[in-house]
Amino acid sequence: MSTAVRAERVVTSGTFSLDGETFDVDNNVWLIGDDDEVLVVDAAHDAAAITAAVAGRRVTAIVCTHGHDDHIGAAAELSEATGAPVLLHPAERDLWEAVHPDRKPDAELTDGMLLTVAGVDVQVLHTPGHSWGSCSLYVPSLGAVLTGDTLFHGGPGATGRSYSDAPTIAASIRARLLTLPGGTVVHTGHGQDTTIAAERANIPAA
Template identity: 80%
Template sequence: MTATGPVRAERVVTSGTFSLDGETFDVDNNVWLIGDDAEVLIVDAAHDATAVHAAVGGRRVTAIVCTHGHDDHIGAAAELADLTGAPVLLHPADRELWSVVHADRKPDGDLADGQLLEVAGVSVRVIHTPGHTWGSCSLQVPFLDAVFTGDTLFHGGPGATGRSYSDKPTIEHAIRERLLVLPAGTVVHTGHGQDTTIGAERPHVPHA
């Protein structure tokens, strides 16, 4: 396939709430569109399906990939799938979290470690990075020298692990073994907040 226009990552910020373990917080989420002028892959379906659909701008959506099953990352998935006709993909280890939000609709497909997704002529590699949730996944796009980490790795270190379905040693191991081995210049596009790089985050992840 020949790409139309530059293959790029576009950020859409949406706002809403995150609820788990009986608490609710206001949050701003990064939704990422990976692709070109003809087609895109959506990373996370946060809060506002209409805003994300507007950013797609009529391009074909190849998939809606959920980095994990927390409600702020999947809340708009069903509506966005209806608007775009694209399948929703989620790691099966997060199906229980998904079912709390979408009791009457299952994801359309599973994510698996090492799986390759194609969009706009480039490959997106799924990396299972559990710890923030058991099914958390990151998405590496070598063409862009980038990795999309959801809530696994942020500017400043690992994502939160103080709630249900999470574990601190697990996330630290996943980051060390699966993400920090990527080239230092790899841009880290996160689920919340600002970008960082793999090299910048290496000092912030404890050694085993």
């Protein structure tokens, strides 16, 4: 019998490169689902490690919260291994093509789109600012939101590089994330979890 739907974290390690600089990073890869099927959020660095965590379950989709290379590096390989489609917001296409020039995403993420895995809804929230097509994924039944690099423990994601803007990310967080219930757990793209209530004081006012 299948157990309850849950969020599972897989930490993978590699590099992030943009604007001529490269950094070592650890990424959170999230599996949302049950014992039978999962949705993979951000296929970072290591397709083999993610496949091992999937452990034979059906992968319904590989969702990319944004197109930075540390979040999409293993997406094409994981898609080939599992047969799952890769979903990405169209505003991230330039970033995607810099990493995977010969392989396009299979479908576009759009604001308000509903994905389903293991019988639960996953709502796509377009939250630009860290990059123009950054998206968060709200799972009401889990009381959780997966924010990629838009919101972290301690505040907004970075905006000092190409395709990013600080006022835009703050506006996205205020309008799309801080409006969620305060107890909503924030599963981030790097580092530890937080909650919506805990981050309200860390977001610049309009």
